[in-house]
Amino acid sequence: MELIDEGTGELVGWQHPDDFREWNKTERSRAPKDKRMTATEAVEEFVDDGDVIANGGFGQVRISTPIIHEIIRQGVDDLTLYAKTGEFDTDLLMAANVISEAEVAYLGLETRGLSAVARRRIEGGELDVLAEGSNAALQWRLLAGKMGVPFMPTRVMNGTDTFEHSSAKVVEDPWTGDPITLVPSINPDTAFIHVPRADKYGNAVIDGIIVEDHQLSGAAENVIITAEEIVPSKEICQDPSSTDIPFFHVDAVVEAPYGSHPVEMSYQYYFDEEHLAEYIEATENEEDLQAYVDKYIRETEDFEEYLELIGGEEKLAELEAIETYEQDPEYPWCSD
Secondary structure, three states, X not given: OOEEEEOOOOOOOOOOHHHHHHHHHHHOOOOXXXXXXXXXHHHHHHOOXXXXXXXXXXXXEOOOHHHHHHHHHOOOOOEEEEEOOEOHHHHHHHHOXXXXXXXXXXXXXXXXXXXXXXXXXXXXXXOEEEEEOOHHHHHHHHHHHHHOOOEEEEOOOOOOHHHHOOOOEEEEOOOOOOEEEEXXXXXXXXXXXXXXXXXXXXXXXXXXXXXXXXXXXXXXXXXXXXXXXXXXXXXXXXXXXXEEXXXXXXXXXXXXXXXXXXXXXXXXXXXXXXXXXXHHHHOOOHHHHHHHHHHHHHOOOOHHHHHHHOOHHHHHHHHHHHHOOOOOOOOHHHHO
C-alpha cells in the first residue's frame, strides 16, 4: 500500500501482533482458577513503573477507583496512560504525578468543566501527551490489539489536526485507490475495569454501557477486575450470554463495593456531587490538591477507609437512593 501521510504522534503500546499472540499462548492460562485478591495485591503483582496502563468504564461512569488509589498509594511511577476519555480517574493519576506520558482523546471533567490539573501538568512539563486520537480511533486501536492484527482501517480523522498529532497513517486503499486511515493496534501492559459483578474466576457482567471494555480486556496483557460483588459462578452460568468479559482474559478479581465512587455506577449509586465539588475546588492550587490526595489516598490504609472518610454508609445510602429514584432532588415525584 502506498503511504500518503502520517501523523507526528509517538506510537504508544504497540507490539508485533505475533508477539502478543505468543504471550497469550505461553503466559496466560486458560484453566479456571480462583483469582480473588486485594487491590493491594493486584497492583503489587500487575502494575510496574513504566507500564502502559488503561482504565475501563466510560468518562465518569464505572471507573476502578480502588486500583487508581492503590497505584498512588504504592508510589508506582512513570506510567503511560492510554485513555479514550480521561476524566476523574485520569485527574487523580495526574494529581499524584504517577503518569508522565499519555495518549488521549479528551481530558476534562465533563459537565463540571475542563481539568485544571491537566493544564498545569502539561504546561509545566510533568505530563507529555505523546499522541492524540478521536474516541473511535482509540477504541479501534484496542480492537486491533484484541484481534491480533497490526492496524485497523477507518474513515475518521483524515485531514484534521487530531490526525496530525496521532500515530495513524493514511494509505491508498488497494481496492478503491482512495485514501484510508490506518490506526495502529495497542496492547497495554495492564488494564483495570470495574464491573457490577464477577465470579472468582473473572467472568464479569456489566450493566449499562459497555463501551470498549470487552475490547480492552482482550487487548491488555494483564487485566484486573474490580467488582461491586463477587457472586457464585452458578449465578453467572444461569445467563452465560450476559458475560461481557470471560475469565480467560482476567488475571485478578477484587471485590470492591462502591468501587466507582465518587462517580456513578449505573443502576446502583449516583455521582457524589459534594465530593466532586470538594475535589474540583482543591485543584485550583497545588497545595490544596496535594492535601486532598494525602487525606483521601496516601494517608488511608485502603479503599474501605476512604469510604468511611467520605461519609460512610449514610452518604452511600443517599447516593443509592438518588440513582434508584427513591430520592431525586430534581424530580421528587419519583419517590411519591
